[in-house]
Structures are given as structure tokens and as C-alpha cells.
Amino acid sequence: MIGQSLNDLWYGFGIALQPHNLMWSFFGVLVGNLIGVLPGMGALTAISMLLPLTYTMHPVPAILMLAGIFYGSQYGGAIGAILLNMPSHPPHAVTCLDGYPMTKAGKGGTALGITMIASFFAASFGIMVMIFASPLLVQIAFKFGPTEIFSIMLLGLLAGATMARGSPLKGVAITVVGLLIGIVGTDVNSGVQRFTYGIPELSDKVELVALALGMFGVADFLRSVNRTQFVGSETKVRLRDMRPSKAELKQAFFPMVRGTLIGTLFGAMPGTGPTITTFIAYAFERRVSKTPERFGHGALEGVAAPEAASHSKTQVDFIPTMSLGIPGDAVMALILGALLIQGIQPGPQLITEHADLFWGLIASFWVGNILLVILNVPLIGLWVKLLQVPFRYMYPAALFFIAVGVYSTNNSLFEIYEVLLFGVAGAILLALDFPVAPILLGYVLGPLVEENFRRALLLSRGDLTVFVTRPISAAFIGLCTLLILAQIFFAVRATMRKRREGLDAAAPPLSNVPGIE
Amino acid sequence: MSAVWGKRIKNYGGGVLMLLLGIGAVVQGQTYAIGSLSRMGPGFFPVALGTILALIGVGLLVTAWFSEPPEETKPLPPEWRGWICIVLSLVAFVVLGKYGGLVPATFAVVFISAMGERKNNWKSAAILSVGMVIVCVSVFWWALQLQFPLFAWGQS
Numbered sequence: 001m002i003g004q005s006l007n008d009l010w011y012g013f014g015i016a017l018q019p020h021n022l023m024w025s026f027f028g029v030l031v032g033n034l035i036g037v038l039p040g041m042g043a044l045t046a047i048s049m050l051l052p053l054t055y056t057m058h059p060v061p062a063i064l065m066l067a068g069i070f071y072g073s074q075y076g077g078a079i080g081a082i083l084l085n086m087p088s089h090p091p092h093a094v095t096c097l098d099g100y101p102m103t104k105a106g107k108g109g110t111a112l113g114i115t116m117i118a119s120f121f122a123a124s125f126g127i128m129v130m131i132f133a134s135p136l137l138v139q140i141a142f143k144f145g146p147t148e149i150f151s152i153m154l155l156g157l158l159a160g161a162t163m164a165r166g167s168p169l170k171g172v173a174i175t176v177v178g179l180l181i182g183i184v185g186t187d188v189n190s191g192v193q194r195f196t197y198g199i200p201e202l203s204d205k206v207e208l209v210a211l212a213l214g215m216f217g218v219a220d221f222l223r224s225v226n227r228t229q230f231v232g233s234e235t236k237v238r239l240r241d242m243r244p245s246k247a248e249l250k251q252a253f254f255p256m257v258r259g260t261l262i263g264t265l266f267g268a269m270p271g272t273g274p275t276i277t278t279f280i281a282y283a284f285e286r287r288v289s290k291t292p293e294r295f296g297h298g299a300l301e302g303v304a305a306p307e308a309a310s311h312s313k314t315q316v317d318f319i320p321t322m323s324l325g326i327p328g329d330a331v332m333a334l335i336l337g338a339l340l341i342q343g344i345q346p347g348p349q350l351i352t353e354h355a356d357l358f359w360g361l362i363a364s365f366w367v368g369n370i371l372l373v374i375l376n377v378p379l380i381g382l383w384v385k386l387l388q389v390p391f392r393y394m395y396p397a398a399l400f401f402i403a404v405g406v407y408s409t410n411n412s413l414f415e416i417y418e419v420l421l422f423g424v425a426g427a428i429l430l431a432l433d434f435p436v437a438p439i440l441l442g443y444v445l446g447p448l449v450e451e452n453f454r455r456a457l458l459l460s461r462g463d464l465t466v467f468v469t470r471p472i473s474a475a476f477i478g479l480c481t482l483l484i485l486a487q488i489f490f491a492v493r494a495t496m497r498k499r500r501e502g503l504d505a506a507a508p509p510l511s512n513v514p515g516i517e
Numbered sequence: 518m519s520a521v522w523g524k525r526i527k528n529y530g531g532g533v534l535m536l537l538l539g540i541g542a543v544v545q546g547q548t549y550a551i552g553s554l555s556r557m558g559p560g561f562f563p564v565a566l567g568t569i570l571a572l573i574g575v576g577l578l579v580t581a582w583f584s585e586p587p588e589e590t591k592p593l594p595p596e597w598r599g600w601i602c603i604v605l606s607l608v609a610f611v612v613l614g615k616y617g618g619l620v621p622a623t624f625a626v627v628f629i630s631a632m633g634e635r636k637n638n639w640k641s642a643a644i645l646s647v648g649m650v651i652v653c654v655s656v657f658w659w660a661l662q663l664q665f666p667l668f669a670w671g672q673s
């Protein structure tokens with residue numbers, strides 16, 4: 001079993017190191033890193049902007065590149081958080097808490113160095129888990145019929161919806177909206193046009209890129225235009241500063257390991273977003289620390305643990321996405337969408353049918369992470385400069401990239417109206433305190449959920465109890481119920497406590513901490 | 518007056534919006550064949566989702582009714598200039614893309630959206646736009662061979 005996996009991995013390295021694939025992987029991490037550094041741009045924007053480029057590519061380099069953008073942007077995000085107190089994307093908000101005080105104390109370089117080491121360590125661990133866990137998961141997954149797939153998708157959707165920022169009910173609502181958007185287009189079973197209102201462009205579904213860029217690009221610009229202040233920084237990071245001392249390494253080691261494990265655990269759970277993972281890693285570290293009062297004032301542990309968690313989660317997240325076809329969060333949903341566009345159906349067959357893709361991807365994780373470390377060392381000065389590009393120059397340029405990117409998906413201008421519509425809708429939803437990330441999860445999974453639901457009930461001749469009489473499915477449905485009950489329990493307890501304590505507010509709940517999504 | 522109204526919208530707006538979306542999906546979904554549980558038609562899933570969404574909308578309204586008013590946070594003033602410019606810039610890209618070509622469309626999207634930020638003046642916006650046009654032509658049109666004519670005055 002293990003020998004087989006190592007053998008496959010060797011094969012994967014052969015694929016990842018092919019010059020063509022290596023080039024795209026390098027391009028992906030470079031662009032991801034670059035976009036991740038830019039304020040207000042995260043992995044989602046980066047991937048959706050470059051997604052159209054992959055439509056004409058071979059699937060292997062396409063996925064290697066998209067994955068590279070994903071973890072590349074995470075490296076970039078940490079830089080903004082540590083040096084400028086600016087969470088380029090929400091998972092890094094927690095890194096600001098201790099990273100920025102370290103910069104102010106003149107130890108920004110060390111924080112970056114530790115981040116890099118922690119990220120590489122965590123990513124490597126995550127990759128190992130992926131190598132050995134995926135084949136096991138696949139063996140189980142082969143027993144899945146449409147009934148089981150529907151139940152596990154339901155669990156993934158519910159978890160994604162309820163564990164997002166803010167009200168769980170709003171999260172569920174937005175997931176359902178995503179599912180409804182996924183329906184738009186021609187029904188595969190009957191050929192009926194649904195929700196197209198006679199617009200021919202809509203018969204081929206809503207464009208994934210338009211949805212993503214509207215919700216996460218345009219909506220964000222609408223929210224922050226004239227409201228984002230440029231945070232100046234005179235930080236200078238030299239190479240020498242980035243090498244942590246032996247004592248610092250020792251201090252960061254166990255937080256790094258704990259963060260990695262937390263990230264791995266959360267990565268394996270469908271639907272738990274990256275932000276909650278980093279936040280829990282941070283909270284856990286503060287809990288076990290002997291000197292919790294140092295946190296928030298530049299504790300090295302507070303940088304190492306969440307960054308490690310975010311990177312191991314990123315890698316482990318690929319397991320359910322690739323082997324079950326169930327994405328853990330919005331970014332994974334996009335990558336799943338990219339696979340589907342390439343005509344590759346993720347699921348247990350993927351590892352055997354597209355072995356080159358799967359093992360090539362795993363090997364490329366390692367290659368890409370090494371590339372990132374090498375890239376970041378000399379380029380750090382450049383990234384720091386980039387961080388100082390004011391928002392007022394950045395977003396017009398980004399809008400242009402969005403327009404051209406969306407145009408190039410189908411070489412048609414209609415999709416730009418879609419972007420505009422989703423952008424305005426996203427801004428309204430954000431203003432009403434809805435989390436928008438679950439919408440992508442719903443959109444990508446929507447057709448699959450419907451298909452499997454239909455098939456399951458066709459097989460059972462319309463008997464709804466089939467979802468609880470088949471054992472594996474029953475287990476997932478049980479977890480769903482547990483999740484809902486837990487949410488109700490927490491909500492009721494929170495109201496009760498609030499009533500009892502009156503207005504002297506206790507510690508604010510996690511979701512109220514500013515900047516946390 | 519407007520502050521109270523703003524707070525209400527935040528509390529109830531989400532519920533009303535979801536309720537309306539749900540009802541809309543049910544109404545539209547019913548025009549497709551619904552079928553039965555064992556043989557579902559194309560209308561079944563939309564109607565089911567619409568019903569769920571409408572119920573969640575009601576749930577949101579109920580929780581909004583019972584929850585205490587949110588703490589006094591100063592609502593951000595509306596940013597009409599920025600909003601209008603961003604929306605217009607994308608519309609301009611489509612219109613000019615169709616009747617003018619890639620170069621004027623690129624210039625328009627960058628210039629108009631840049632004018633949305635109060636700190637930009639027409640000079641800096643123009644410089645930024647020219648820069649993006651150069652990037653656009655060299656990267657997208659020349660290197661990536663985007664299917665989009667540079668100039669298309671009077672065509673189509």
C-alpha cells in the first residue's frame with residue numbers, strides 16, 4: 001500500500017518536473033504570490049482571473065497552475081498581514097495580531113522567515129497526509145452510490161454554510177441562492193431551459209468566472225471605493241533579517257506542529273473555511289501558552305501556528321475535492337469547477353483514470369512550495385514595494401483585468417453584464433451581512449446535488465427514507481442533524497446568556513472580531 | 518430618520534430579500550414540469566429550493582424580530598460617485614468593446630473607474646489608463662492572442 005503510493009509519487013514527480021508543467025506551476029505560484037500580496041485580492045480573485053486562460057490548456061498544467069496560484073497567494077497574503085497590518089485576505093487577519101507588532105518592534109523579517117518555514121513544514125505534512133489518505137478514502141468512496149453522494153454533499157454544503165462568518169441562517173440562505181444560480185441553464189435530463197428568460201447566453205449556465213469575479217472582485221471594490229485608506233509603511237526587510245535565530249526556531253517549533261495538526265484536521269472536514277481554521281489555531285496556541293499575555297504584542301507563536309494551519313489545510317483540502325468531488329471551501333469549489341470545465345469528473349475514479357493529474361498535482365505541491373521559498377527570498381523587497389501601490393490605482397487596473405478575463409471565457413461581452421450584476425448583488429448581500437463565499441459552493445455543487453438526488457430517488461422509487469436506511473448515508477444525515485442541532489443550541493445559549501447578563505457585554509464572540517470572516 | 522431606517526433594513530432586509538427570491542423561484546419553477554418523487558421533472562428542484570429559501574427568509578425575519586437592535590455603529594455614508602463610476606466603467610467596456618474595439622474599451626474601463634476615487638484627478642486617471650492600454654495590447658492582444666479587435670469603429 002505505502003510502497004504503491006511512493007511509487008505513484010515518483011511517477012508524479014516525473015510529470016510535475018516536465019518542463020512544460022514546471023513552467024505553468026512556476027507561473028501559477030508567481031502570479032498567485034503577486035496577487036496575494038496586493039491588498040484586497042485573495043486566492044479567489046487570482047484563480048478566477050486566470051481561469052479563462054486554462055480553458056484552452058491541457059488539464060494537467062491547468063490544474064497545476066491553479067493550485068500554484070492558490071498556495072502562492074497564501075504566501076503573499078502573510079506578507080501584507082505581517083508588514084502592513086493589512087489582511088489581504090481574511091484567513092491572514094489573525095496573523096496581523098502578532099505579526100504586525102513584531103514588525104513594529106523591528107522583527108518583521110523574523111516573522112516572515114518563521115512564516116515561510118512554518119508554511120513549508122505544514123504544506124509538506126499536508127501533502128504526506130494527502131498521499132496516504134487519498135487512496136484509503138477512495139476505497140471507501142467506491143462504495144458510494146447517488147444516495148451517499150447526495151448525503152455527503154448535503155453535509156458539505158451545510159458545514160460550509162453554517163461555519164462561515166456571521167449568522168448560520170444567513171449562510172444557509174446564501175448557499176441555497178448559490179444552488180439556485182447553479183440551476184440556471186439547460187436541464188441535462190429534459191433539455192428544458194430553466195431561469196433563462198429567453199436569453200440565449202444563459203442556456204449554457206451562468207459563467208463560473210463571472211460569478212466569482214463579480215462576488216469577490218467587483219462587489220469588494222464597490223464596498224471599499226473611497227473608504228480604503230492607504231497604509232504607508234517604511235519597512236525595509238533585508239535578507240539577513242529573515243533568518244530566525246536558533247532560540248526563535250525552538251520557540252516556534254511546537255506551535256508550528258500544533259498549527260499543522262489543526263489545519264490537517266480542519267482540512268479533512270468538508271465546509272470548514274480557512275479563516276476559522278487559522279483563528280482556532282491562534283486561539284488554541286494562546287490557550288496552551290504559559291504566557292498568554294504576550295499574544296497580541298508580537299508573540300512568535302501567534303504567527304507560526306495560524307500560518308502553519310492555513311497551509312496544511314490548503315493541502316489537505318484537496319483530498320475531499322479530488323477523491324470525493326466535494327470541495328471544502330469556495331476556493332476548492334472553483335478548482336472543482338475548473339476540473340469540470342476540463343471534462344474531468346472528480347471522484348473516486350479520478351485517481352485511477354487521471355493518475356497523471358492526481359500524482360502530478362501532489363508532486364507539484366512540493367515543487368511549487370520549494371519554488372515559493374526560493375522566490376520569496378529575493379523578491380521580498382519587490383513585494384514590499386507592491387504593497388504600497390495605493391488602492392486608487394489598483395482597483396481600476398483590476399477592473400480591467402476582470403473585464404478582459406471574463407470576456408475571454410467565451411469571447412463574448414455578455415458575461416461582463418453578468419459580472420456587473422453579481423457585483424452589485426454581492427455588494428448588497430455584503431451590506432446586509434451575508435457571507436458570500438458559500439454561494440460558490442452552492443453554485444458548483446448545485447447540478448451535482450440535483451443529479452444525485454434525482455438518481456437516488458429514481459432508484460428507490462420515490463422512497464425518501466432511503467437516505468436514512470442506507471448506513472453510510474444515514475451517518476452523513478446524522479452528522480447534518482447534529483450540525484443543525486448544535487447551531488440551534490449555540491444560538492439559544494447565546495440569547496439566554498445575553499438576557500441573563502443584560503447589557504454588560506462579556507467577551508465578544510469570535511464572529512464579532514473585526515476583520516474576521 | 519435615515520439611521521433608524523438603515524438599521525431596520527439591515528435587520529429585516531435580508532429576510533425580505535430571501536423570502537422574495539424564494540417565492541420567485543417557486544413561481545418560476547412551477548412553469549416547468551414538476552413530476553413526482555420517483556420521476557422528478559425539471560421543476561422539482563427549483564420549487565423545492567425556492568420553498569426552502571422562502572422558509573429561511575421567514576426564519577430570518579423572525580430572528581430579526583426577536584433580536585435586540587444592533588449596537589450603535591455609524592453607518593458609512595453612501596458612496597454614489599464611486600458606485601456609479603464602477604458600474605458605468607463596466608457598461609462602457611461592453612458598449613465600447615462592441616462599437617469601438619479593445620483599445621477604447623480598455624481606456625474607458627480604467628479611466629471611468631479611476632475617476633470614482635476622489636483622490637484621483639483626470640490626469641492621473643489618464644496616465645493610468647494609457648499604461649493599462651499598453652499592458653492590454655502587449656499582454657492580451659499580442660502575447661495571449663485574445664480574440665478582440667483593437668479598433669472596430671463603425672463595424673457590426
